[in-house]
Amino acid sequence: MIDDLVDRILAGDDDAAWELEELVEDDPDALRPYLSRLLDADDVYLPEALFRDAGEDVQREAAARVDAGSPNVWLVTMLTATHGPVVEAAFRRWRRQPPPGIDADTLANVLPRYGWDFETDGRAREIRGATAYALVPEDGPASAEEECPWCGGPLWVLLDVDTADPRVASTLAHTGWQGRLRIVACFLCCIYPRVSFAEVTPDGGATWSPRTARPGYLDGKKLEKAAPPPVRLTVGERRPDRYLGGPTLGGEPHWVQDPDYPDCPACGKVMNYVGGVVGTVIREYVDCSFYLFLHAPCGLAAVVTQTT
Template sequence: MTERIPCIREGCPNTILPATAARTSGYCMPCKQEMEREERKRYIEANRRDVNLYADITDPVEVLKIMHEPQVRDPLIRYVPYEQSEEQVYLSLSVEQQDQMKDYAMQRIHAGDEDIGKDILIYLVCYHDISLSVEIPELLEQEIYYPAILYKSAPVEVRDRLLQQVSTDDENRNHILLMLAQIGDDEVVQQFRQWRQSPPSWASELYVAPEHYTTEAGWELTKDGQRRELFITPSYSLYKVKDYKVKESEATNVAISGDSLSMLTPSTNCCPWCGGALTTLINLDVKHPALWDVSWHAERLQIQTCLICSSYGVVYMELDAGGEPLWSSHNVMPVGMDEIDLDDYGKLAPDAGLEFRIADASRHAFHASEWAMEPSLSQVGGHPGWVQDAEYPTCPSCSARMKAVAQLDWGEVEEYGEGMYYMFICEPCQMTAVSYQQS
């Protein structure tokens, strides 16, 4: 048997065959590979150069074109990021620049770069609510059927064509129903009502009834066949400030919004299921313009929940006589919750909520609706950014679908946080609900 010899690297306990040693100058394979990796790293660090694709470019349209272009991956190049986020650049576009981007998107689609073209159109629709009525017939010609939000502004002829096509086009029916839900005008509402009264033959091939598709566009068909919105408007972004401690002492407007909003405050009430302290996700003055359309019988809208338990199932809260949140007797414990160990969960940092502000101005209602496009998601008002399918909880007291009032992107709250908390209300019952989704 050949005798193994020790690896010559200091501190390495491995032994190797003499034949290996001859090939590796005496090092074991793990050591040799690690040394090669380090060598490569030193080479990259010594030879890497910064590339600023945005140098001397001031036109936001040109900036966005570069942002949408896939970058060549090269470890020897460090791309200098643009000073603003893609979302910020989009929001800065004038009406004329939005048109330029729209034309550019259509060019890319015609050139075969469908994904880039679609992405641009999605941002323009979500962030600026632009109309694509001229472009929609072309998109359909290119057989682009999703995302459905692009079809919100479909002209009447297209709507009528889709209303025909949905009964014959088995392959695209799912997409067409979502498109019709986005269009959602009187004609469409009437069609969904008819389908509910006498389900078409193809309805049995769907996972849910046709009228259920409307919830993906943020509305439902009421019992008497009317359109009812499932989220409140306007939408106000909830954003984070850096160095909130500094800012609080110097800025005056922060003091005002700090008064009207507080977030992520621990409650003295405990969760009857897991025993942990309940948390008030948001606490907003009902006089804030974000809540102008909400009828609430207290001075503040407080949405309280158990952060742990509501990630397993919907948690409902009622209002007590003093207008304070109260654990609802309607709550039904999800299976397995009695085995939750609080020690498995981290504690929320006491200042987690202090960094949040509510925007001074509202934004478009569908700004955050395309979750996968990575918009700033936390908000009061606006269409929810569903991570999964749309899921509006049913009010346990009156059985109506509850309205979405706010959402909080947990990735913004905790360093390794993920998923989203969705907040809902039932105004007639003065009930709140919190649910959670993650990818």
Template sequence: MIEELVRNAAAEDDDAIEQLCEIADTDPESLTPYLGVLLDADVLWPARVYRAADADVISRIIDRIDGGSAPDRLNHLLIILAHTAHPLAESAMRRWSTQPPAGADELHVSVLSYTLEGGWTAEADGSRRDLCGTTGYQWVLRETPQRAGGPTCPWCASPLWIAADLDTADPAVRAAIAHTGWSGRLVIETCHFCACYATLFSQVTPAGDSTWWSGNTRPSYLGDAQPEDPPALTPVLGPARSTPYEASAWDQGGSTLGGRPDWIQDAEHADCPGCGQPMDYVGLLGGADLDEYGEGAYYLHLHQPCGFAAVNYQQS
């Protein structure tokens, strides 16, 4: 079946490419033997199809970039390397950050910024930090009564929404956010409306405290927003995902704690306002789970050393 999908993808069959993406989310290693064929056919997008690429395919991509034969494909090739998160890819990307390859002058961001697409970052001290977890759990949205007299958004006066209430005393929660280093209760409270227009930060403690960060900057285009009630829904833990890649920003049932984000646009890991470093990804709440006609997705982030949480939003 995969061989046929690869042949059809090489013939620019969009349905075949979509099916390969689904396999890349549920069983990425099954695609490994076929990725060289896709590379030969110049099927470079979506890059996540290559997340289980082996050293041979990665080396071929690096050689293509070093040889300067595909400067017009550099953007796609770098995203592929980021998705592999392979040591060979990391080494090459570090080298290109100081010795830019052909086509780098046409990129909109630095070479090392591409690592965020794969859910990791190359630290200045030579270390690597994974921003995402290796374990994911479905988040099931349950109806909850509205809080009376709770905190409100300083910008639009809407009641703040508890987007997540977690405790690492639960082994599943502990596994899902182990990469963050958090221990204790984690409450992420935000404005469901204003988070659609700006990344909103809160200061959090292991005791479950969540406080709107006074440094949040209201965008000028937000205008005079009127208060509205947040979703009367709270995510609770459902079954484990079979891979870290099964979150969906589009489909009902796609909300996920841990694992990897399904970005609607480019990767948008929030930068910690305390230290400027990319924050760790916590989970995704999809619009299809929040509302019958909803779209878009909220992405939750955390930086344990500085005690900041963040929520941002993407839509098509």
């Protein structure tokens, strides 16, 4: 089956790429023997998640093609899904000296968008978690005391965890956060902007941030209040794969659209991914996924909403 799909992809069949992603979603190792062949798929958009377990041999081959002058930015976005010293060295090199056919502005836009950031000394900064735990829905209050300044409805507590729990500490280790983390947003209004922000403190403080930009198409419109779903999420068992979808604390975002890592509005650095919430899990017919981010040094959290 995989052989047939790869052949169709190399023949230019776009639909085969999405079929392949669905087929290997729960068993990415099955795709490993085919990744080198897929590098030849110049005319088909391939979801970068297909290469999430690419080994150093495939990373080297893709980087060599970019160094040789391939103008295919897709090879760069594919490498953003991988990890390790080979891809980090390639990105550091290209940031200093862009490869032939790909300009510096393109790299500066692509790398942060796909979740890569670097320290001042050139070291890659880990944006995503190395471990992941399920977030388990249970009946209970999920409303904050504060009201949304746009519609007046109560804010929604998407996440309430504490690093005193070893499971939480391990999943948030890459963020540098210590203490209780509550992330709030308006259940209705967070669907309208690309990203909404909250100000957070290690004692569990969480408040809607005025850094959230109101979209222009909402000017003059009065929004109706929407009560948050009466479902709260608690930390469950460890997931066997940090890439798996569903409500998750830690791991890697399971995007339903293109990757969309937000920049911290205070300092401009790419924010750390801390978890995701699937709308249909907390309320039927909520056709959205909510991606949660944190930039601990600035005390800001973010909720990115994508519709399926």
